[in-house]
Amino acid sequence: MEIGSEFHISHNKILYSEVFIYKDKDILLNYGRTAIKFLLENLQDLEHIRGVLLPNYLCESIIQPLKEINIPYEFYKIDKDFKVIINDMESKLKPGWAVFVLDYFNVRQEKELLNYINNIRDTNIIIEDITHSLFDIKESIGHFQIASIRKWLGLPSGALIRDFYNGKMHNLVIPETSNINSELVQKRFYAAILKSLYLKEQGNEHVKSEYLNLFNEAEMILDKSNIEASKIDSISKEIISHYNFESMLEVRKENYKILYTGLKELQAVEVINGRPDDNKVPLGFPIKVHDRDSLRNSLIQANIYPPIHWPLPEELLYEPTDAILNISRSILTLPCDQRYTEKDMNRMIKVIKNHYWS
Template sequence: MTKEIGGYFQLEEMPGEEYYTDLYRVNLGRTALLWILESRRCKKIILPYFLCESVVHTCSENQIETEFYHLDEKLEVQYPKGQLPEGVYLYLVSYYGQLSDDRILEYKKLYGNIIVDHTHAFFQRPLKGIDTLYSCRKFWGVSDGAYLSTDTKLTENNTPDYSADRMKHILGRYEQDAGTYYKDMLANAAKYEGMELRQMSRLTQNLLKAVDYETAKAKREENYRILSELLPSENIFNQIIPEGPFAYPYFHANGMELRRRLAAKKIFVPTYWKNILESCERDSLEYTWAADILPLPCDQRYGAEDMKYMAAVVRECEELE
């Protein structure tokens, strides 16, 4: 393509640096997993029941046999111990950043073949020799993008992704509100089903260079601290306070109703793992975790006053019961 000179201006090249400059860059977390599955010649993957369905779909769409395991009340893997045979991998998820490096190394020693999902733990650096994936849109204002730490190579990963058409809901919310662009966000997410593995788009990579990671990390940690003081919640998902927390996991015995009341006051708390509410028994740990753990936002968009306001509204909504 002939280089264009002149005409109207495009987005500027950002002068900063990404948080992960030495990892592979791909378009989505699920395609990062696809990279691992293909390059490792994975035949079978052992997944937790407590898992979003996009991972399961990625495996089934690529003819990977799946088996499932439960977690106990301490988030310990309930699967027979022993080195896994070639082509079989155990999938580990760091829920709310609760999977420490020490535990990852223990599982590596126990099972050998493991894949670590740090979707909820962006700031937790990967361990050498352990396939680890990260999703960018769970932490930053981008529509896509993922990082992958692995020592395998996939030569077919040469096609760049393009993100411009996926930015409407992100840019729209910046200037207006979430509700106006909520349908656009859902429509955008639906397009990710079955998406092929591609390189991270230039647009996403450029936007990630503009993030002040240290400030964002510090804000998340301070906001988490404030919520933990105003809304103390003893549950397995806040035993470890991770670096730059994903969210503040708050337990409420009637979590779905509390979500509805908060949404009416424009405090939007997502229900992750909605598929669990349909596939698991109500008395299971997985169902309780999906329904009654509320990931209260504590990210870099907000400050101390926002946290105090949110905590007050949570208490107000709880008093209605």
């Protein structure tokens, strides 16, 4: 069985239990980039923000909405351990600018940063991207939180905005599902069903080709289209409204523990988020290795497909710091989500050890 890549529809886990991922006043939209654009457009109108300060390690989908609304932005530096360089943030922060903070792979920010953020909360809007830490037990540091739910469940669409500020966002009208969103939802939903069929009938390469094409077509539509704010689609909302989240959280934690136990003594592998923590629920198992591309090829040959979070956007390659080059050239995320078992984790460990010991 393959490990990684896009999610499939697992019929025994949807419509299972009444556990909700979102709170009553959360704003549910179609995609993470939509949430960013919708939030910033309205903050421009409501709070007159003049620009956005971003970390210099992120994915292109965070920058795209800022370009579309033509709002100024600048980058502050993080170090090789995903910690914010506070002096750099402080030197670049301007009056009226929002500050965008990412929770990288559940890595906890240091108390010094939390104190600094607390000191500027009265003068600058703080936006916290909690996609990587959506289920963690921790306090919010932002006026707003955003997250892609889709990354956790493989939904056709799904993102949220949480407003801890003044509640004005709750009164805004969100458009109904757009034509572009409908096409994306259909393609992703059909692709996920086909992948389920493929996993049951291993070896049907025609089915695999079909679902890969559908996933690729959906991504191309999203990447080439202007971002349109829409509500989350009804299929995705139904799934997350009845999903067995307790099981999902436990499986992810357990799979993380298995990978950590199996790889912690391997000198070639740096485990980014360290030892298991019951207050953290992993999106994946990120590691750094000196020969990332070679290891990834070994994994792919074993039908294991680990993503890279993230290839650097082009504009960050103009003047990259040594820290983000170190990350971008060595990082790899091993899948440890609810689709997989202890047997799958041990298979992944074996492939990695064979790669370095052979």
